[in-house]
Amino acid sequence: MTRPPDRATAAPAAIGAWPGWASVFVLVLVWQGLALWLDSRLLPSPVTVAAQIGWLAREGHLIADFGITLARAVTGFAIAMVLGTAAGLAMGRSRLADKLFLNWVVVGMNLPAIVIAILCYIWLGLNDTALVLAVVLNKTPLVISNIRQGVLSFDPAYDEFARAYRLSRRDTFWLVHVPQLTPYLLAAARTGLSLVWKIVLVFEVLGADLGVGFRISIFFQFFDLKGILAYTAVFVVIVMALEHLVIGPLERRLLAWTTDLA
């Protein structure tokens, strides 16, 4: 279970962005140093890997692989967020629904991802539907658990306010409940993205004929470290871009009311 981000740490620090860039630079430097020290066949240098990325994008399948993997991850993620939010709301608001489905959620959270994937592939065949379904089955219970916790944390004082001023159900939902749920939604989205990435790749190794996971398994068969690191680097860049260009700004905007930099 994930806690919503701490309000104090959600505030962007006043020291600016340079430590973030410096840390990336140092990381690349360490990588380069290690590559020089070790045999370059065991650890290709950053320059070699960058060149390999260019080559794979032009001559290989890098762009198609990332396109299909992204599409699978985003589809599974979106479906899981919608289903999980709806179910989490229902379970948080209704004791009956909570009692009926809590065990399902616990089982769902603890079923090994690989088991779900294998079952989906056996039942539905080696196709994208099975893959996305497996992602959804893996991810939804986590979203439910997050959202349910969020609903249970609602402050009854605000409900009393809404009742006293006779706010409509719609206004109560959007003005009183959704804002209290937002930190939990963001936490679910953040942990959700990182989980979905990882399981999509594993499922692609198991049973897909295109995608990042599939390609990495091919590279593995040939001990192609340059290829593996090239795909990993691109992957890291995409994840960082999502964090800094989408989720981070979204979070700062939605939680502006908690910080002094609004």
Place this chain on the structure above:
Amino acid sequence: MDYGPGLSLRIDRLEHDGWPLYADFRLQIAPGQTVALIGPSGVGKTTLLRILAGVETGFQGQALVDGRPAAAAPVPGIVFQDARLLPWLSCEANLRAVRSDAETQDIEQALAAVGLVGLNAAWPRQLSGGMQRRLGLARALLVNPKLLLLDEPFVSLDRAVVRDLQALVQGLIARNQATAVLVSHDPEDAARLAHRAVLIAGRPVRILADLALDTAPGQRSRAEISAHVERIETTLTEAAP
């Protein structure tokens, strides 16, 4: 301008956890009157306000606002103990939350009435405790300037801030000719703001005394206010078992 509504409350029985909180309780409030309900904390004063607001309906009896059941009457302006603003909405959005059809002019007037002009876009967190209460007051006025239900509106504030806020509330009630019910444990609130002090205690709750306070609120001298406070305190002491 018309006076605020008259209130008529009759609670034959109201139970709380199986115990009678109220039994055979009667209270009439005339249009335009400000009544202070004074009693120890936990006696059930907030419950009384919830009944008058039409929120609490699980009791035997009747709460009428200008002859209509409280739940069917126009929503009163309610001021909570804590300001109870929605911290994720700007000041203006907090006002609009209770009245979505409010015109810009209504918002500006409400902010001006409590001295918060220009703070439309501020977050509640950025306001001082006193300013938050003012915004809560503006919200109540925007919904219903004619009937105000105030639940301990001055607790946990600095003394000087309380004075300002009391004067503000008193002026707004007078200007709107509102009917107001003020719940408090502090006799001074009654002495400064109310036409009438209703002292309550016990379980089930009974009225110890119903005191008419002379001179219109807002025109009382310091001496008169002290005299009222003393009268309320004496009555409370004498009535105590």
